[in-house]
Amino acid sequence: MMRGNAIVGQSGGPTAVINASLCGVIEACRQYPEIERCLGMRFGVQGFLESDVIDLYQEAPETIEALKRTPSSALGSCRYKLRDEDFPRLLEQLQRFNIRYVFLIGGNDTMDTIHRLEEFCRKQNYPMLGVGIPKTVDNDLFGTDHTPGYGSAARYVAISVxxxxxxxRDMRRVDQFVIFQTVGRSAGWLAAASALAKSAEDDAPHIILVPERPFDRDKFLADVKRVYDKFGWCSVVCGEGITYPDGRPVSQATVTDQFSNVEFGAMGGTSAAMMLHRMISQTYGWRGEFQVCESLQMCAADRVSEIDLEEAYACGREAVRLASEGVSGMMVSIRRESSQPYRYRLDTVPLAEVAIKAKPMPDEFISAEGNYVTEAFLEYARPLVGPLPEYVRLKGYKVGA
Amino acid sequence: MMRGNAIVGQSGGPTAVINASLCGVIEACRQYPEIERCLGMRFGVQGFLESDVIDLYQEAPETIEALKRTPSSALGSCRYKLRDEDFPRLLEQLQRFNIRYVFLIGGNDTMDTIHRLEEFCRKQNYPMLGVGIPKTVDNDLFGTDHTPGYGSAARYVAISVxxxxxxxRDMRRVDQFVIFQTVGRSAGWLAAASALAKSAEDDAPHIILVPERPFDRDKFLADVKRVYDKFGWCSVVCGEGITYPDGRPVSQATVTDQFSNVEFGAMGGTSAAMMLHRMISQTYGWRGEFQVCESLQMCAADRVSEIDLEEAYACGREAVRLASEGVSGMMVSIRRESSQPYRYRLDTVPLAEVAIKAKPMPDEFISAEGNYVTEAFLEYARPLVGPLPEYVRLKGYKVGA
Known part of the structure; x- marks a missing residue:
């Protein structure tokens, strides 16, 4: 094993368990005396380029342990797309800090970063091993059964819904509908997870809209009416990135206030849930509300899925173990061995593949009508989210007057 | 004690602990043999008028016990304002179901309902005892130190923020601000509670806007800039009902989509947070997000404040005990005896007073500049919310290059 330092960084949007992966990396590094120090990039490669580097071995062991239950990105994060001219500078930084092991925790852009860095170092004859650790609440990474972070965000969504x-249901004589919006621009995995909230037929959610299917306004409004006629209220869950058949986002709208008349563009925003809310209330005259939690679903450490936490930590450790065996250019992946009971094992997938491919929901997970999920999806998602809190319902023994 | 049936109902928006009060009523009724049955109104007085009445003694005891941890209004709720012509019909219903004890769990409209019903029955010489049980996440009920439901909603807000x-903080190189909106049309108690989230100076929240103070756009934008210059990011919490000095809601806006040009009014909505988001991004060109959780903060049973749960249950029991002693026309209230350590005792306040008065935040709880809370508020709120989950932060031992 090469002697030198390791460095670890976090990129992209946080999750409730991304720091568990960080903890796994740091704790595993300690087991290899060849790894002299485990350093941390503040704010990902962007901070690394600026020499914003910290020594993680100097942190108190209790702090490192507590990272497991601490949400967000303890190192700071970035969304920096490397330019070709950054690579010589990155190599300089690796040499400067005597780094032989690079671990990045992130999504496909992050995997692309390690992949390109690893290739550049090889060409420059700088011995370095780079391993990626998967992370994203969106669950759209190629080459892994699911991503650490997804189970916990999915749990937040299912509990909320x-x-x-x-x-x-209990307020249906006052308000007639509720809309919950999840994150996930191009994949519906989180919106889909809301289906775990349902145990009885009339439970929420009733309609799930995913970006994998074009949004059909007329069908949507008819679906809402059908649900309302049956139950007296309607619960809709939508992914933020749902689009019309021609590709325009449902969230597209212009907003003017009392001061000026400026169109919302990239800066600022309306939301898909708000537009759906408006369609329903204007069509049927019903009252209702829309819920847009945004990054709250990415950082709810008190609603973590225990298996997600375990896997995030294990992926961090595994990356170090792989590097100790000379593996490089790979991302740790999770392979499902069984759903009932749930069993997984860790595996690897080449970074190059992860970097260029995404993973939308497969057809067999979306209902034929495109407005709900299938039993196959529920079997897939259930073990990742874990048991949800159970609540009671009164039987309601009617009294004859 | 009069022999006959008791009836209990729930009104207005739910809370995470309103069913604990219901559980308290049912369990306490069982201790008085004079109370032959404890009935439940489905959907409040509205259901009662329609004879939608259930027998709560027939429910399994485990179900009643589990109500303590079940959010929302298990009986169903309503927002029905009684008309004068409803009272004879209500009296008829009381006679029909042989009801001598009426317990309603709700806010000031609900207290008004019992108050008027109790008066009407007295004039009609129908012996009946009516006691109110306080409930509202908004904490704006007069005559009680705080309301059951507030502590748990406040906890949801503080954890989220x-x-x-x-x-x-960790994403500040990508996004520069975050806005969280709480419910509470005319009182800022919930927005204020977000201040419990802060332990270090740079922690969220940095700015809290409450409806008790007029919104000053220029000052707000200057405040945001000052925070940003200091920390590199900014967290804002606002109550949904903040208004400009002339009384117009900050949330007021017109929205047009690609299909039509219709103004948002009562049906549909924008939100104060969205408008603040827009002001910031258009003024400074920053990226950020707004979070609008709406009723999620009213029903998060997994984030309940334990003291809130205890008090909600105790208030339910106390209402029955009071009625057993012949007390009527009163609402159970909570009197604080000490903040450190927190001690309370139950008391009463006349329904007539609760019905007509509201309780905005007092001046001593709002900072002089009107953009934050005071230490006095934190002392008030801390015991109601309970200890929050603690997370760690890396010390960040910088490595010299």
């Missing part, structure tokens, strides 16, 4: 669904 | 604040 279960609780708000009970509220909407 | 703490977690999202860490995320915003």
């Amino acid at each position: 279960r609780q708000a669904g009970m509220l909407a | 703490r977690q999202a604040g860490m995320l915003a």
Whole structure:
């Protein structure tokens, strides 16, 4: 094993368990005396380019251990797309800090970063091993059964939709519908996970809209009406990135206030949930609400899925173990061995493949009508999210007057 | 004690602990043999008028016990304002179901309902005892130190702002601000509670806007800039009902989509947070997000404050005990005896007073500049919310290159 330092960085949007992966990397590095220090990039490669580097071995062991239950990106994150001219500078930094092991925790852009850096170093004859650790609440990384971070965000979504669904049911004589929006621009994995909230037929959610299917306004409004006629209220969950058949986002709208008349563009925003809310209330005259939690679903450490936490930590450790065996240019992946009972093992996938491919929901996970998920999806998602809190419902023994 | 049935109902928006009060009522009724049955109104007085009445003694005891941890309004709720012509019909219903004890769990409209019903029955010489049980996440009920439901909603807000604040801090090289909106049309108690999320100076929240103070756009934008210059990011929490000095809601806006040009009014909505988001991004060109959780903060049973749960249950029991002693026309109230350590005792306040008065935040709880809370507020709120989850932060031992 090469003697030298390791460095670890975090990129892209945080998750509730990305720091568990960080903890795994640091704790595993300690087991290899050849790894002299485990350094951390502040704010990913962007900070690394600026020499914003910290020594993680100097942190108190209790702090490192507590990272497992600390949400967000303890090192700071970035969304920096490397330019070709950055590579010589990166190599200089690796030499300067005597780094032989690079671990990045992130999504496909991050995997692309390690992949290109690893290739550049090889060409420059600088011995370095680079291993990627998967992370994204969106679950759209290629080459792994699922990504650390997804299970916990999915759990946040399912708990929220279960609780708000009970509220909407009990308030149906006041408000007639509720819309919950999840993150996930191009994949519907999180919106789909809301289906775990349902145990009885009338439970929320009733309609799930994913970006994998074009949004059909007329069908949507008819679906909402059908649900309302049956139950007296309606719960809709939508992914933020749903689009019309011609590709325009449902969230597209212009907003003017009392001061000026400026169109919302990249800066600022309306949301898909708001536009759906408006369609329903204007078509049927119903009252309702829309819920847009944004990054709250990425950092709810108190709603973490225990298996997600375990896997995130294990992926961090595994990256170091792989590097100790000379593996490079790979991302740790999770292979499912069984759903009931749930069993997984860690595997690898070439970074080059992860970097260029995405993973939308497959057809067999989306209902034929495109407005809900299938039993196959529920079997897939259930073990990742873990058991949800159970609540009771009164039987309601009617009293004859 | 009069022999006859009791009836209990729930009104207005749910809370995470309103069913604990319901559980308290049912369990306490069982201790008085004079109370032959404890009935439940489905959907409040509205359901009662329609004879939608259930027998709660027939429910399994485990179900009643589990109500304590079940969010939303298990009986169903309503927002029905009684008309004068409803009272004879209500009296008829009381006679029909042989009801001598009426317990309603709700806010000031609900207290008004019992108050008027109790008066009407007295004039009609129908012996009946009516006691109110306080409930509202908004904490704006007069005559009680605080309301059951507030502590748990406040806890949801504080946890959310703490977690999202860490995320915003760690993502500050990508996004520069985050806005969290709480419910509470005319009182800022919930927005204020977000201040409990802060332990270090740079922690979220940095700015808190409450409806008790007029919104000053220029000052707000200057405040945001000052925070950004200091920390590199900014966290804002606002109550949904903040207004300009002339009374117009900050949330007021017109929205047009690609299909039509219709103004948002009562049906549909923009939100104060969205408008603040827009002001910031258009003024400074920053990226950020707004979070609008709406009723999610009213029904998060997994984030309940334990003291809130205890008090909600105790208030339910106390209402029955009071009625057993012949008390009527009162609402159970909570009197604080000490903040450190927190001690309370139950008391009463006349329904007539609760019905007509509201309780905005007092001046001593709002900072002089009107953009944050005071230490006095934190002392008030801390015991109601309970200890928050603690997370770690890396010390960050910089490595010299």
